Amino acid sequence: MTEAPEPDVPNGRAHARNRPGTPCRVSLMVQGMAAAQAFYGELFGWEFQPGPRRLGPGVRALLDGREVGGIGQLPPGEHLPVAWTPYLASDDVDLTAEQVRLCGGTIGVGPLEGGGNGRLAIGSDPWGAVFGLWQAEAHPGTEVAGVPGTPVWHKLLTYETAGAATFYTRLFGYEPKPHGSADADRVALHLDGRPVAGVHGVGRALPHDRGPHWMTYFEVADTDEATERLVALGGRVLTPARNTTHGRVATVTDPEGARFALMARSL
Structure with a gap:
């Protein structure tokens, strides 16, 4: 598979969780x-x-x-x-x-x-x-953010952004905005002027055993150390740790094959 896209994380802080679409x-x-x-x-x-x-x-x-x-x-x-x-x-x-x-x-x-x-x-x-x-109702959802071990971003990997962004926008009223280089098929989904999720069109580069899927990024203090620990625990590295605009990221799986990303945010 191709390298996972860099996360479009604005600041890693908790979003307004009750806003529809967040x-x-x-x-x-x-x-x-x-x-x-x-x-x-x-x-x-x-x-x-x-x-x-x-x-x-x-x-x-x-x-x-x-x-x-x-x-x-x-x-x-x-x-x-x-x-x-x-x-x-x-x-x-x-x-x-x-x-x-x-x-x-x-x-x-x-x-x-x-x-x-x-x-x-x-x-x-x-x-x-x-x-x-x-x-x-009684429980808003995830109760902590911005520290190691918490979700920091979510990105949809799909065939192309236009149709997918239109679908989710019809549900929640997102404002899709192009993100990254002009030749990259990426958009960030905005609510109230801030990005809350990303969509990346990768065409035929999608993994054959998964197809379109959402990817969760979890914050870590040190991506390289966390990746080593993951491998020792039986996980697998899909894309080695690399530096991005927003931090150092590795794409990995757990021992059962669930894909996710590890990210140490840039200070």
């Missing part, structure tokens, strides 16, 4: 819960607590007692790709889910109640990239 939480569905907890606990220093039973076997990933993400157990016999899924904030998940369908996407899970914490749905855009919707 990435507000992340989750990972895995085959081996114990192994996933051991891996991410060692890599990011996460601790874990049981998650809402309504959503099936799963845990909340915590840093200093504040939620960073969630890890759930795939149903036995399901051989779905293991992947990190970003959730986009919605004021009304049922209405947004219907809009997803009207715009050519699909809803595979929900809408349903998330254990009293919020209402959620999981769907995909017309090109197959999976994302979630989250309507906050």
